[in-house]
Amino acid sequence: MKPFQLLCFALASTALAHADVRVVRGPGSQFNEIQDAVNVAVDGDLLLIRAGSYAPVLIEGKALSLCADGAVNVTITGGLTIQNTSVTQVIVVSGIRADGEHRAALQLFSDLGPVRIQDCVFTGANGSFAPVWAPSGSPGAWVEGSTGVSFANCTLRGGDGEWCTDQISNIGDGADAAYARGSRIAFTSCALQGGVGGSCWENGNAWGGRGGCGLLADGGVYFAAGSAMLGGLGGKGSDAYGFDMGGCGGAGGSGASLQHSNTVGYWLDNTMSGAAGGAAGSGSACAPQGPSGVPIYTYSGALSIPISGLARKFHVQQPIREQSVATLEFRGQPGDKVYLVEGNETRMFFLSLASHGLSLVRTPVLSSSIPLGVIPPNGLLQIQRPQGDLVLGLQHRQRFAQAILIDAAGQSFLTDVQAMELLDSAY
Numbered sequence: 001m002k003p004f005q006l007l008c009f010a011l012a013s014t015a016l017a018h019a020d021v022r023v024v025r026g027p028g029s030q031f032n033e034i035q036d037a038v039n040v041a042v043d044g045d046l047l048l049i050r051a052g053s054y055a056p057v058l059i060e061g062k063a064l065s066l067c068a069d070g071a072v073n074v075t076i077t078g079g080l081t082i083q084n085t086s087v088t089q090v091i092v093v094s095g096i097r098a099d100g101e102h103r104a105a106l107q108l109f110s111d112l113g114p115v116r117i118q119d120c121v122f123t124g125a126n127g128s129f130a131p132v133w134a135p136s137g138s139p140g141a142w143v144e145g146s147t148g149v150s151f152a153n154c155t156l157r158g159g160d161g162e163w164c165t166d167q168i169s170n171i172g173d174g175a176d177a178a179y180a181r182g183s184r185i186a187f188t189s190c191a192l193q194g195g196v197g198g199s200c201w202e203n204g205n206a207w208g209g210r211g212g213c214g215l216l217a218d219g220g221v222y223f224a225a226g227s228a229m230l231g232g233l234g235g236k237g238s239d240a241y242g243f244d245m246g247g248c249g250g251a252g253g254s255g256a257s258l259q260h261s262n263t264v265g266y267w268l269d270n271t272m273s274g275a276a277g278g279a280a281g282s283g284s285a286c287a288p289q290g291p292s293g294v295p296i297y298t299y300s301g302a303l304s305i306p307i308s309g310l311a312r313k314f315h316v317q318q319p320i321r322e323q324s325v326a327t328l329e330f331r332g333q334p335g336d337k338v339y340l341v342e343g344n345e346t347r348m349f350f351l352s353l354a355s356h357g358l359s360l361v362r363t364p365v366l367s368s369s370i371p372l373g374v375i376p377p378n379g380l381l382q383i384q385r386p387q388g389d390l391v392l393g394l395q396h397r398q399r400f401a402q403a404i405l406i407d408a409a410g411q412s413f414l415t416d417v418q419a420m421e422l423l424d425s426a427y
Contacts, residue, residue, distance in 0.1 A: 026050035068095030127162035127172030135172030148348030161198030161209035174212035197235030208235030208250030208278035226311030231293035234278035246284025261301025314415035357414030
């Protein structure tokens with residue numbers, strides 16, 4: 001195997017001496033709300049969250065793991081905000097749904113340490129006129145000043161714009177699935193859908209709302225592999241009647257929009273699609289339809305760099321309990337050899353063009369110099385991996401794992417990174 005040719009932006013360590021488990025709801029729980037557990041937790045703790053709907057959550061400057069207890073429905077209504085983490089603090093969010101209320105469902109502000117988000121769904125709020133005047137939708141995720149974020153197997157959707165009524169002529173824009181400024185973000189095996197622009201079926205002068213983008217990036221570095229980034233439809237303009245001149249259709253959203261010259265996007269095997277613009281109002285002087293979005297829009301000076309090849313994928317359901325058997329799933333091309341690398345630490349943002357991805361396990365150790373297996377003709381390899389016991393007295397251990405798949409031509413492909421949350425069987 002050829003050595004990785006890596007571009008290093010930053011490193012971070014996850015070595016922590018203290019790691020307790022805080023249980024939220026259900027048998028053996030100590031807390032009824034996630035925020036109550038966050039308030040008493042210290043760096044390295046894991047919050048094991050049982051099924052239910054929860055109030056908004058704010059994590060301020062703490063290194064924590066939020067993990068749904070298996071494939072259960074854990075929903076944060078009102079959104080999740082994580083901010084002001086240091087370069088040595090690592091955040092993991094696994095299996096959580098969050099819905100925004102007049103705001104983004106997920107907000108990441110000034111997080112200088114790694115943020116690993118996996119198996120999550122973030123849905124921005126739709127626009128509304130009441131009780132808060134906010135006719136435009138809100139993003140699924142708003143990320144600003146955060147330099148080591150990865151989304152794996154996640155769904156993000158921007159909220160839709162509000163429609164006009166016979167009393168109110170304002171129309172809201174659809175929101176971007178992900179809005180990012182000055183950040184470094186990876187999307188692997190994700191789906192990003194921009195919100196739909198609001199429409200007007202009344203007489204008036206209102207233009208249709210703009211459709212949201214899958215990703216709107218304003219400065220920073222972005223990587224996507226095996227993901228879908230889809231723009232939202234533009235809204236219909238109002239109809240002309242009497243002194244009302246009617247409105248034009250709103251523009252459709254783009255799959256990805258790189259807004260400024262200091263923005264770089266790297267793309268491997270993605271579905272990128274712009275959406276159609278909205279129809280003009282009946283009798284208006286506008287073109288019949290608003291402008292359509294494009295797969296990738298690049299502002300003058302921004303860089304959009306395609307990477308050849310097909311994405312590979314790796315997934316493990318979290319959490320994993322001691323003495324259980326974990327199922328490791330690898331998806332690739334038939335004949336690929338599968339290797340697994342693991343470590344106690346994760347990198348911030350380590351781009352390897354030669355290996356078609358990001359290397360996000362720091363000081364990785366190969367599980368074996370012999371491949372775990374070979375991808376079969378159906379493209380899916382499943383490995384059953386028995387788990388041993390945790391060290392006596394240890395409630396939780398966190399490791400990071402990533403697969404390397406090597407094709408018949410000797411090319412290597414890095415997969416999603418997985419934060420492996422290992423729990424004592426008492427939980």
